[in-house]
Amino acid sequence: MNPIKVGLLGVGVVGSGTFNVLKRNQEEIRGRAGRGIEIVMVAARDVARAKAIVGDDVDVVNDPLLVVNHPDIEIVVEVIGGCTVAKDLVLKAIANGKHVATANKALLAEHGGEIFAAARERSVAVAFEGAVAVSIPIIKALREGLSGNRIEWVAGIINGTTNFILSEMRDKGLAFDVVLKEAQRLGYAESDPTFDIEGIDAAHKATLLAAIAFGIPVQFDKAHVEGITRLDQADIANAERLGYRIKLLGIAKRTDAGIELRVHPALVPARRLIANVEGSMNAVMVKSDAAGVTMYYGAGAGSEQTASAVIADLIDITRLATAQHEHRVPYLAFQPHAMAQTPILPMAEIRTGYYLRIQVRDQPGVLADITRILAGHGISIDGMQQKAPAERERTEIIMLTHQTREKNILAAIADMEALSTVPAPVTMLRVEELA
């Protein structure tokens, strides 16, 4: 089966990321989707710049209508942003019977009603995983993963810029204006940061989450929107002292009287996992009747992070657009012919760090023997503690090693246990940095 043809509107940060990841992972993606996915035409304001990104195999045009009107293109990816040109193009693509994938939260939060109605009319998909907490498949979790639940509330850190600013204000005790300038310098905040710091971006996302959680229309105009610009450093410190952290939360909550839909800074107990989500990371908590509390964590912005979501949407559309059995989600994620025969390694061949607890007789030269053994097996030491002797003649050495192969550490342990100064088996545990 020929690859499904995709047109790309916009080759900025997200567009170029989408192009690059789709190209880099094309074999794996074909193995998962059951069909290749190929960007055949891109529309860009700066054609020369776009050509430099996508190369010669792809048509680059200045007029986006050439993409949405292209007869062979089945899916249009809209990553222009904003609500003017993007809206017209999305509606035109839908009218032309094309599926749409978009990361444009503003467009969907403000005009979703009109767009989804048009898409329903033409029986096309409008996929928007990239519109909320990009790296985290939260739309899928809410819309499909928790579909058996009655959802009670959703509360999330869904704007990375403001979470970075709040983390820095707390961590370094700096004022809002100072941290904002730093965020702008580091690229975490736009030169005009209004959308982020006034809570508008988070409210767009909360509006979408509320709609899919509770089955209500998108109603951005009803959202309470409050940013972090009026937050006083004193209150951040007070919150800390009371056992709380201040986070900008997007909240959608079902009550007997109606839905609460609000974005504002809030004190969150410091012991909650979500209170410890720092820097530009995002996290969304969901409370539902059967699953209980679940939480989803990941980067909330970035070129390839957003591409991850856009491409997942492309794969979903590809699978559903051609609904024979082989285009369903494969049992083990990949089509049978695309399964790998990569071997599973024996434990001796794995690499990780190690923790060793070595009981030794308290004699001169013991530590020298042990470090010589480790060095002899090519193992370097990351840290060491010697414990006060529990018995008079014994002491314990506790050691962390840098990464090595398990066979090396096992050989070193065997050598240590052969020493007359090591009277008991060495305790070994693995260390996983998970960085």
Next chain:
Amino acid sequence: MNPIKVGLLGVGVVGSGTFNVLKRNQEEIRGRAGRGIEIVMVAARDVARAKAIVGDDVDVVNDPLLVVNHPDIEIVVEVIGGCTVAKDLVLKAIANGKHVATANKALLAEHGGEIFAAARERSVAVAFEGAVAVSIPIIKALREGLSGNRIEWVAGIINGTTNFILSEMRDKGLAFDVVLKEAQRLGYAESDPTFDIEGIDAAHKATLLAAIAFGIPVQFDKAHVEGITRLDQADIANAERLGYRIKLLGIAKRTDAGIELRVHPALVPARRLIANVEGSMNAVMVKSDAAGVTMYYGAGAGSEQTASAVIADLIDITRLATAQHEHRVPYLAFQPHAMAQTPILPMAEIRTGYYLRIQVRDQPGVLADITRILAGHGISIDGMQQKAPAERERTEIIMLTHQTREKNILAAIADMEALSTVPAPVTMLRVEELA
């Protein structure tokens, strides 16, 4: 369209949870799936007990073959567990052309190759979201949400029993045997806890995660399986002192030489979010090339928590089994006719806790005035601090309130600001317990 008919094998903890949640949320589920989902027959060893759970509208039979051979049943839910009877029934259901949803990790980790091949042959679904970290849609996140990524590693706390035991050992400094007994008393550990504490259950799950992350066959026999029974309390304390926590991790990692697939206790830096996942909760971290690190957190066991996953599978199958447009995933999660008109509340009507910072002149009676105002608006105080005066004649009162309506707190603030002893606007922030 008539409801899709489901047969249930097993009415134990998971089976009864599935029945109850499906019944309780039937309206919402129909709104999401585009079609009702109805359990019409259940097979149980104890028919009388099963009848007491499912009532008179459902056929209860003793012979599970009556379910898998029933001509009208399109989906069979297998929640018997184990690899003997369950395997025969699943294969028979598949042979009869029925879709299967199962929460049976042992069955799929040990016989997945045979079962998926049979299902592929008959073009039926075998869905297993409930097999790993039940409340968390991690199968969906890996297989669909991150489908555009090349996955580098997956590392998870995927056994609640052992995480509960490790949390208690660390928190209370107790020995393994003592905590195991407590876990058994509380129902977190089985009377025969071998599968959990020896890491077998986690290895079943890690085997499934490895398969869908890397596109390799399920190969439980190649997994390294190590439990927590030989963990010494001393090492838990040492880890803590070094800035680590010991967690039982299931790890699947891609390396140039092959796949690492292993379950063992590991030291994890205490500053990682996953190191702070306590008690019987589960969490899975995924590192992939485009999305970066994402993490998924929730309950790893429980009747309704598992039901959440099983029903999500039923909804997926229902949507895909009949692949017309209206059975795709709806744009906003619910079918258009099932959208709710629940109002979004004005901010005055929301309920939450509040933090107040009140600057006051340091005069007798000020605090009495403020507490009187709060009481007058029906607001009770959760905590209070009075700060050392910043200026000579002023001091600051910091207050946390219990939940109240926003209009009450706004009225109270207005009254406070009218006091001659309150010279500046009161700072108000909302408190979200997210419990």
